[in-house]
Amino acid sequence: MTIEPGEATGMRPAAGLGDPSRALWHPFTDMTSTSPPVEMVRGEGVWLWDAEGNRYLDGSSSLWFANVGHGRTEIADAIREQLSRLETFHIFGDFTNPPAEQLAGRLASLAPMADAKVFLTSGGGDSIEAAVKLARLFHAVRGEPSRQYVISRSGGYHGTHGIGTSILGMPFREGFGELVHATSRVEWDSAEALEGEITRLGSERVAAFVFEPVIGSGGVLVPPEGYLEQVIATCRRHGVLAIADAVICGFGRLGSWFGVERWGLEPDLIAFAKGVSSGYLPMGGVIASAAVAEPFFERPGQMFAHGATYSGHATCCAAALANLDILARDDLVHRAARIERDFHDRLSTLRSHALVDTVRGGIGLMAAVVLDGEALEERPSLARDFWLASRRRGLLTRSLGDGAAVAPPLIVDDADMETIVGCLGAALDDVDPG
Numbered sequence: 311m312t313i314e315p316g317e318a319t320g321m322r323p324a325a326g327l328g329d330p331s332r333a334l335w336h337p338f339t340d341m342t343s344t345s346p347p348v349e350m351v352r353g354e355g356v357w358l359w360d361a362e363g364n365r366y367l368d369g370s371s372s373l374w375f376a377n378v379g380h381g382r383t384e385i386a387d388a389i390r391e392q393l394s395r396l397e398t399f400h401i402f403g404d405f406t407n408p409p410a411e412q413l414a415g416r417l418a419s420l421a422p423m424a425d426a427k428v429f430l431t432s433g434g435g436d437s438i439e440a441a442v443k444l445a446r447l448f449h450a451v452r453g454e455p456s457r458q459y460v461i462s463r464s465g466g467y468h469g470t471h472g473i474g475t476s477i478l479g480m481p482f483r484e485g486f487g488e489l490v491h492a493t494s495r496v497e498w499d500s501a502e503a504l505e506g507e508i509t510r511l512g513s514e515r516v517a518a519f520v521f522e523p524v525i526g527s528g529g530v531l532v533p534p535e536g537y538l539e540q541v542i543a544t545c546r547r548h549g550v551l552a553i554a555d556a557v558i559c560g561f562g563r564l565g566s567w568f569g570v571e572r573w574g575l576e577p578d579l580i581a582f583a584k585g586v587s588s589g590y591l592p593m594g595g596v597i598a599s600a601a602v603a604e605p606f607f608e609r610p611g612q613m614f615a616h617g618a619t620y621s622g623h624a625t626c627c628a629a630a631l632a633n634l635d636i637l638a639r640d641d642l643v644h645r646a647a648r649i650e651r652d653f654h655d656r657l658s659t660l661r662s663h664a665l666v667d668t669v670r671g672g673i674g675l676m677a678a679v680v681l682d683g684e685a686l687e688e689r690p691s692l693a694r695d696f697w698l699a700s701r702r703r704g705l706l707t708r709s710l711g712d713g714a715a716v717a718p719p720l721i722v723d724d725a726d727m728e729t730i731v732g733c734l735g736a737a738l739d740d741v742d743p744g
């Protein structure tokens with residue numbers, strides 16, 4: 311499989327990433343790089359085209375968000391319709407707007423918690439910020455202000471805002487000075503470690519535990535059997551709020567609305583983003599259980615003094631509603647659960663390649679092709695080389711420390727899956743020194 315030429319636009323910038331002629335500063339990127347950026351100009355379904363006309367299969371749903379695929383005119387129409395009526399008006403105080411009302415109502419009815427309330431944001435990091443502040447405030451207004459500690463997991467990623475950076479289980483915390491106090495991390499796969507940490511800190515000092523049902527950016531780490539049920543029970547026992555970070559796992563990625571249903575979990579708070587709008591416009595939020603919302607909805611004068619200008623942005627909400635319509639109408643939300651075995655089995659055929667150690671995943675449409683440990687040690691650039699080789703072969707993945715993550719749009723079909731496995735196999739051959 312090679313890159314197929316599409317319609318060339320000739321718009322691709324020739325300058326390297328860090329060229330003085332360019333002003334754009336890329337996130338998480340070494341801006342001294344001299345290689346020119348890949349400029350994406352068009353998308354349709356699982357496919358993307360760059361400015362040179364090269365076609366790629368979007369094997370990572372961009373940054374894990376393009377759940378319904380690219381180029382959906384229904385969503386574009388909903389956006390246009392809302393923009394021409396009223397772009398937005400804020401929802402602070404007693405103002406509201408119809409799309410924000412509808413979106414909150416819809417998400418509350420889909421949530422695994424009864425009588426849930428929905429606080430809207432603009433993305434995943436925003437949602438984590440809101441969820442953790444709300445958890446701390448919840449305890450404070452109920453007379454336990456000492457409950458401030460937030461425990462998260464090694465390998466976890468929760469965005470790059472102040473709190474998200476502070477609770478990160480990955481190495482991107484250095485150099486930013488003092489971060490948010492009263493946070494700690496436990497081993498990602500040990501329920502005993504959580505119990506031990508709560509005991510060590512004293513449960514009267516612990517506000518919340520934050521977890522991704524399946525850890526995404528940290529490497530597609532599926533929890534051991536029974537782990538999630540056990541940590542939720544531990545949280546309940548100690549009065550600690552369980553915050554599910556469903557930013558990647560929600561909206562069909564794991565084959566259910568919020569991912570957590572796969573284990574029958576009812577967290578106290580769910581942070582969501584990405585697939586709620588499939589990236590057509592920025593959107594995110596927090597779903598709170600009735601018990602967490604109670605002090606704020608029953609006690610006059612007690613408010614959540616938090617929120618950003620674009621909370622409940624009418625056009626972003628309209629885009630999310632149109633996206634939810636597609637997920638429900640085409641039953642995309644449950645599709646990953648139906649095809650996860652096939653997806654995983656096909657990727658697992660790559661294990662016969664000498665450079666592949668294993669394939670992580672198995673739940674929903676998210677997996678990691680993990681490279682051989684010795685080969686990685688011998689050649690530290692191997693994972694990145696593999697990712698680049700896949701891209702040259704026309705497949706976009708996410709580079710991980712030990713391999714590549716694959717999480718295609720939920721519309722992926724048989725032929726697409728064959729293409730994904732074919733490109734990965736060819737890319738492995740490309741980087742195989744043997």
Ligand code: PLP
Nearest residue numbers: 433434435467468469555557558
């Ligand atoms: N939480 C998880 C699990 C994520 O994967 C991400 C982003 O990848 C975030 C939070 C942060 O979301 P955002 O980049 O929209 O702030």
